[in-house]
Amino acid sequence: EIDCWLDCDPGHDDSLAILLASHCKKIKLIGISTVGGNQTIEKTTRNALISMNLYGLIRTKPTNLDNDLDINFDEELKYSNCLTHGGLEFPLVQGSSRPLLRPAVNCQEIHGDSGLNTHVKIELPKIPDYAINYVENLNAKSAHFTRVMYDAIRVNSKPVTVIATGPLTNIALLLINFPDISKNIEKIVMMGGAMGIGNTGPVAEFNIQVDPESAHYVFESDIPIYMVPLEVTHLALVTPQVIESIRSLSTNLSFILVELLLYFQSTYKTLFFMDYPPLHDPCAVAYIIDPTLFEHRLMRVDVEIHSHLSYGQTVCDFYNMSNKKKNVHVCMKMDVERFWNLLIEAIKSANEV
Ligand code: BDR
Numbered sequence: 001e002i003d004c005w006l007d008c009d010p011g012h013d014d015s016l017a018i019l020l021a022s023h024c025k026k027i028k029l030i031g032i033s034t035v036g037g038n039q040t041i042e043k044t045t046r047n048a049l050i051s052m053n054l055y056g057l058i059r060t061k062p063t064n065l066d067n068d069l070d071i072n073f074d075e076e077l078k079y080s081n082c083l084t085h086g087g088l089e090f091p092l093v094q095g096s097s098r099p100l101l102r103p104a105v106n107c108q109e110i111h112g113d114s115g116l117n118t119h120v121k122i123e124l125p126k127i128p129d130y131a132i133n134y135v136e137n138l139n140a141k142s143a144h145f146t147r148v149m150y151d152a153i154r155v156n157s158k159p160v161t162v163i164a165t166g167p168l169t170n171i172a173l174l175l176i177n178f179p180d181i182s183k184n185i186e187k188i189v190m191m192g193g194a195m196g197i198g199n200t201g202p203v204a205e206f207n208i209q210v211d212p213e214s215a216h217y218v219f220e221s222d223i224p225i226y227m228v229p230l231e232v233t234h235l236a237l238v239t240p241q242v243i244e245s246i247r248s249l250s251t252n253l254s255f256i257l258v259e260l261l262l263y264f265q266s267t268y269k270t271l272f273f274m275d276y277p278p279l280h281d282p283c284a285v286a287y288i289i290d291p292t293l294f295e296h297r298l299m300r301v302d303v304e305i306h307s308h309l310s311y312g313q314t315v316c317d318f319y320n321m322s323n324k325k326k327n328v329h330v331c332m333k334m335d336v337e338r339f340w341n342l343l344i345e346a347i348k349s350a351n352e353v
Pocket residue numbers: 011012013014038107110165166191199205206207280281
């Protein structure tokens with residue numbers, strides 16, 4: 001098992017990254033942090049909680065408690081007092097609302113005003129109050145969210161792999177506030193960047209463009225970094241066959257996932273004229289589960305932070321022309337069929353919860 005912390009901004013594809021990371025045998029999630037990106041920080045945190053609830057990662061009250069005959073007895077309160085992390089399998093902490101130096105940017109055009117929009121209204125399972133209270137309290141009581149991340153990673157019995165599927169603000173702040181944590185981080189596997197064409201600028205990818213200064217800081221950190229760029233994630237297209245294989249599982253969860261993917265598909269079509277949307281974020285999780293799915297190459301990658309035209313570009317020095325120290329393992333290829341197999345297996349496992 002590989003112990004991982006997931007930093008994300010759900011977001012349709014981030015939500016599926018949570019599903020894959022929490023329902024594969026290889027990964028043990030020790031915590032999730034949210035960051036402002038696809039939507040505001042309040043919405044990405046809410047969406048992380050919705051996702052955890054949907055994927056069976058919040059303990060619910062055992063039904064036998066309902067049989068208690070004492071009408072003055074507050075079952076839910078009593079039950080919640082016995083729970084760690086408000087019933088969540090692991091802590092969920094709300095991170096930074098905005099980038100290090102720049103104003104906040106959201107991606108409403110792709111993920112909708114909630115960050116997890118669907119075209120048809122779907123009934124989501126109710127999130128227990130004790131779980132909502134826990135997340136709000138953790139937020140209000142912690143001196144700073146990086147303290148929660150620091151404590152969890154530092155006391156973990158093994159070095160932790162950090163998965164990042166949003167802007168790198170939280171990770172940069174963690175390293176700035178607690179530089180000694182780098183010895184407890186085995187590697188950072190992040191979805192972001194591009195070797196060539198971008199998706200929010202001609203040469204810039206969203207996660208990096210939103211907060212290039214944080215990406216620059218993280219790329220300078222000396223922690224091994226594995227970058228899964230657009231060239232790879234654009235291989236993971238949600239085709240009608242993929243949708244069908246999820247739909248055919250015929251569970252409540254599979255229908256909700258299909259609706260989320262259909263919304264994602266329609267906004268991608270409007271914005272990028274692509275028939276099928278790329279499911280970016282789970283690709284980074286897949287790298288941790290099975291690196292043999294990928295080909296990668298260690299090279300110098302610098303983040304452009306000065307230019308007006310190309311800020312957020314990940315400048316990949318493929319031929320080592322700069323002669324600078326190589327700092328990022330850039331994934332270049334992925335076995336798409338095996339990627340989808342991993343995801344479908346994870347959905348099946350989440351169905352069983
Ligand atoms: C990245 O941007 C976000 O909209 C997605 O969640 C993904 O992390 C792709 O550029």
